Amino acid sequence: MNIPPAAASAPLPPENGGELAVQPDSAATLREAILRRLTYSVGKNQASASEYDWYLAVVYATRDRIVEGWMASTNAAYVHGPKRVYYLSLEFLIGRLLGDALNNLGLTEAMRAATRELGVDLDRLRTLEPDAALGNGGLGRLAACFMESMATLSIAAHGYGIRYDHGLFRQVLKDGWQQEYPEDWLALGNPWEFKRPEVCYRIGFGGAVEALTAPDGATRYVWKPAEYVEAIAYDTPVVGWRGAHVNTLRLWSARACDPLQLDVFNAGDYVGAVADKMRAEAISKVLYPSDETPAGQELRLRQEYFFASSSLQDALRRHLKQYQEVRSLAEHVAIQLNDTHPAISVAELMRLLVDVHGIAWDEAWKITQGTISYTNHTLLPEALESWPVPLLERMLPRQMQIIYLINALHLDNVRKSGHTDARLIAAVSMIDEHAGRRVRMGHLAFIGSHKVNGVSALHSKLLKQTVFRDFSTLYPERIVNKTNGITFRRWLFEANPGLTRLLADTVGDAIYDNPLALRGVAPYADDAAFVQEFAAVKRQNKVALAKIILERCHVKVDPDALFDVQIKRVHEYKRQLLNILETVALYDAIRAQPYLEWAPRVKIFAGKAAASYHQAKLIIKLANDVANVINADPTVRGLLKVAYLPNYNVSLAESIIPASDLSEQISTAGMEASGTGNMKLALNGALTIGTLDGANVEIKEHVGDENIFIFGMTSEQVAQRRGRGIDMRETIARSPSLGEVLDAIGSGVFSPDDPGRYAGLVDVLTQHDHFLVCEDFDAYYACQRDAATKWLDRASWWKSSVLNTAGMGWFSSDRTIAEYADEIWKTQTQAKG
Numbered sequence: 001m002n003i004p005p006a007a008a009s010a011p012l013p014p015e016n017g018g019e020l021a022v023q024p025d026s027a028a029t030l031r032e033a034i035l036r037r038l039t040y041s042v043g044k045n046q047a048s049a050s051e052y053d054w055y056l057a058v059v060y061a062t063r064d065r066i067v068e069g070w071m072a073s074t075n076a077a078y079v080h081g082p083k084r085v086y087y088l089s090l091e092f093l094i095g096r097l098l099g100d101a102l103n104n105l106g107l108t109e110a111m112r113a114a115t116r117e118l119g120v121d122l123d124r125l126r127t128l129e130p131d132a133a134l135g136n137g138g139l140g141r142l143a144a145c146f147m148e149s150m151a152t153l154s155i156a157a158h159g160y161g162i163r164y165d166h167g168l169f170r171q172v173l174k175d176g177w178q179q180e181y182p183e184d185w186l187a188l189g190n191p192w193e194f195k196r197p198e199v200c201y202r203i204g205f206g207g208a209v210e211a212l213t214a215p216d217g218a219t220r221y222v223w224k225p226a227e228y229v230e231a232i233a234y235d236t237p238v239v240g241w242r243g244a245h246v247n248t249l250r251l252w253s254a255r256a257c258d259p260l261q262l263d264v265f266n267a268g269d270y271v272g273a274v275a276d277k278m279r280a281e282a283i284s285k286v287l288y289p290s291d292e293t294p295a296g297q298e299l300r301l302r303q304e305y306f307f308a309s310s311s312l313q314d315a316l317r318r319h320l321k322q323y324q325e326v327r328s329l330a331e332h333v334a335i336q337l338n339d340t341h342p343a344i345s346v347a348e349l350m351r352l353l354v355d356v357h358g359i360a361w362d363e364a365w366k367i368t369q370g371t372i373s374y375t376n377h378t379l380l381p382e383a384l385e386s387w388p389v390p391l392l393e394r395m396l397p398r399q400m401q402i403i404y405l406i407n408a409l410h411l412d413n414v415r416k417s418g419h420t421d422a423r424l425i426a427a428v429s430m431i432d433e434h435a436g437r438r439v440r441m442g443h444l445a446f447i448g449s450h451k452v453n454g455v456s457a458l459h460s461k462l463l464k465q466t467v468f469r470d471f472s473t474l475y476p477e478r479i480v481n482k483t484n485g486i487t488f489r490r491w492l493f494e495a496n497p498g499l500t501r502l503l504a505d506t507v508g509d510a511i512y513d514n515p516l517a518l519r520g521v522a523p524y525a526d527d528a529a530f531v532q533e534f535a536a537v538k539r540q541n542k543v544a545l546a547k548i549i550l551e552r553c554h555v556k557v558d559p560d561a562l563f564d565v566q567i568k569r570v571h572e573y574k575r576q577l578l579n580i581l582e583t584v585a586l587y588d589a590i591r592a593q594p595y596l597e598w599a600p601r602v603k604i605f606a607g608k609a610a611a612s613y614h615q616a617k618l619i620i621k622l623a624n625d626v627a628n629v630i631n632a633d634p635t636v637r638g639l640l641k642v643a644y645l646p647n648y649n650v651s652l653a654e655s656i657i658p659a660s661d662l663s664e665q666i667s668t669a670g671m672e673a674s675g676t677g678n679m680k681l682a683l684n685g686a687l688t689i690g691t692l693d694g695a696n697v698e699i700k701e702h703v704g705d706e707n708i709f710i711f712g713m714t715s716e717q718v719a720q721r722r723g724r725g726i727d728m729r730e731t732i733a734r735s736p737s738l739g740e741v742l743d744a745i746g747s748g749v750f751s752p753d754d755p756g757r758y759a760g761l762v763d764v765l766t767q768h769d770h771f772l773v774c775e776d777f778d779a780y781y782a783c784q785r786d787a788a789t790k791w792l793d794r795a796s797w798w799k800s801s802v803l804n805t806a807g808m809g810w811f812s813s814d815r816t817i818a819e820y821a822d823e824i825w826k827t828q829t830q831a832k833g
């Protein structure tokens with residue numbers, strides 16, 4: 001895709017004195033650059049180069065074009081002193097970087113031509129890059145979108161996280177069962193990163209705290225850890241749109257202070273000699289190891305502290321270098337905690353300020369609160385982190401002392417402000433006394449922050465009413481909303497070049513710099529010529545996806561059928577099960593009434609279940625069992641097909657999303673904090689079928705009620721319904737269709753090899769349906785029929801589809817980040833377009 005230069009009015013980056021950071025290279029220059037890199041960095045000549053060698057040479061040549069801008073951006077932050085932002089996240093789901101970098105540098109077409117001249121295909125090379133899957137799902141992908149938007153808006157930002165040796169597992173479907181295999185994204189090295197061995201911090205664990213009395217009588221606390229681990233920095237440049245600004249994603253890798261115990265080795269115990277090294281390096285080995293065992297829990301807490309402490313030490317070092325003192329930290333630095341995983345930062349920053357830098361407690365507390373803010377991503381009680389007090393006392397004794405003191409002072413303030421009610425005091429305490437004593441990390445993050453945000457309007461409202469109800473009464477100004485967004489560079493320009501070209505040709509190049517310019521497409525929703533081209537782009541994307549489905553699922557699908565897509569982590573609250581039940585009901589209906597005009601449909605699923613989440617894994621198996629039966633049934637005559645694409649990741653999402661017609665966003669209302677897949681799909685012209693949950697509510701407002709299919713209970717109705725109990729026998733008795741579906745699944749129609757496989761699952765739905773699948777079933781089924789009716793009236797469908805794309809500009813993560821910058825971080829942005 002050839003992206004035109006920015007409009008003359010677009011502000012130019014300050015660090016280059018008004019010049020665009022990147023002057024587009026010609027294909028000839030790039031070709032030379034690739035060949036130089038092939039020779040001097042990869043050590044190969046053209047004759048002996050493998051595809052992967054070419055890939056490396058292309059990445060190096062691309063990276064070279066980022067590095068100068070990177071240094072300029074880094075320097076500018078020291079010279080001009082803008083407020084810096086540190087985004088602390090245990091997850092960055094960045095995916096492949098080559099397409100992103102080329103696209104943002106405006107070099108995609110020149111690079112394509114350069115590689116073609118060298119006899120290699122750029123698109124093929126791009127597929128050789130492993131997906132960097134350093135995250136589970138939405139939370140991690142949001143961090144990646146935010147990094148790109150912060151660079152685009154020229155915010156002086158660093159992302160801080162962990163450089164896991166193994167990211168999210170690779171999912172294989174064996175006979176429909178999920179199997180997990182380690183992901184080895186670093187097996188062939190990582191050409192994007194720069195190791196910084198000189199940036200190394202010692203991170204302590206365990207030991208004891210000594211109280212020392214200074215000559216003036218004051219007490220100083222000195223933590224003497226029993227063990228140290230080193231954190232080594234690896235930097236990846238993150239280039240913003242049009243290459244104007246480049247930020248750093250700094251990921252920490254754990255290294256033992258001593259590579260081995262020589263005396264133990266010399267005594268012949270070769271395994272024992274490296275035991276300490278193994279223990280230290282386990283910290284950055286795997287993303288979210290299972291926290292079901294005590295050992296696993298401890299490792300997870302070690303990860304959290306390891307990355308929080310190294311990031312804070314690094315941020316303080318940079319601040320000291322620039323300002324020679326730490327007192328002005330809150331003026332110059334904003335630290336955003338992505339969920340509670342980095343919440344130990346509150347105690348650690350206090351420790352660094354008080355114990356290491358000698359700041360008095362009260363002043364240190366002001367600095368900490370002024371610097372830190374926290375984003376909540378879930379209301380699910382089981383997902384709210386808390387750590388056993390004994391574990392914290394053992395592993396981080398000084399931080400635990402600090403937490404106790406923060407809590408005591410906080411509860412004092414609560415009492416002083418007239419709230420003496422014991423229930424409220426217990427509810428806002430950082431220590432949960434219910435099931436053994438535990439530290440509530442959400443409370444710690446809340447108290448240590450000047451702002452706390454939810455990720456959609458509904459979620460922020462519910463935060464105030466539920467998880468932080470009492471806090472919200474005590475600190476009414478603290479909770480704000482920042483509805484999530486997505487970067488259009490990856491999720492529209494790169495993933496859907498055909499649609500991007502059409503949109504730009506129709507309403508102009510403004511769409512490249514101003515997402516709201518997409519509104520200009522709305523008047524074309526009734527324009528037959530435009531709609532024809534719009535539909536043609538979609539069809540082309542569907543043909544490409546059909547090929548992937550054939551290759552990976554061995555299912556042949558018709559690109560002219562309605563592609564009905566549910567792609568996300570598999571979780572009961574997301575209700576993949578509701579979708580499967582509807583699939584079975586539709587299958588029954590097609591067979592019962594073959595003479596009706598059915599809209600041919602392909603149900604496409606993709607998503608991973610957490611390795612220890614047995615119910616979610618059973619749901620994946622059910623989807624696959626249902627697929628096998630339906631796909632093999634000739635009486636369906638191809639009117640319904642089901643495909644479960646294995647190993648969902650960012651790259652697969654980039655192929656599925658542009659090819660989707662219908663986007664399934666059917667969580668139990670009140671349970672999906674926001675969703676961001678919903679935004680990606682609607683932007684690419686898919687119509688949403690969904691509940692009034694998370695950001696669906698705002699998507700509805702932006703695309704218009706006629707262009708979205710909303711069904712089911714609202715969050716208030718969900719709360720009421722649960723209040724009446726979650727036994728669904730009466731509900732099922734009222735819905736013959738649901739009853740039949742449950743009978744079929746429960747009696748083994750889809751699992752003849754093991755007829756009892758789903759009996760337990762059906763029992764849960766019948767008698768303990770916490771996610772209210774049964775209660776919403778009829779409304780969902782009816783809404784799906786409305787969707788089918790609209791599909792059969794293609795003019796109406798395409799009109800709605802165009803209006804979805806036209807209405808989604810507001811969901812750009814540039815808008816979200818600009819809001820964080822204005823209202824939370826108080827840092828200036830270099831607004832685009």
Ligand code: F58
Nearest residue numbers: 136137138139377455672673674675676
């Ligand atoms: C997601 N959370 C929310 N958590 O579910 C989604 O609604 C929201 O759009 C997104 O955050 C971004 O705000 C999420 O992805 C996780 O992946 C957990 C991380 C910790 C382990 C369990 C999963």
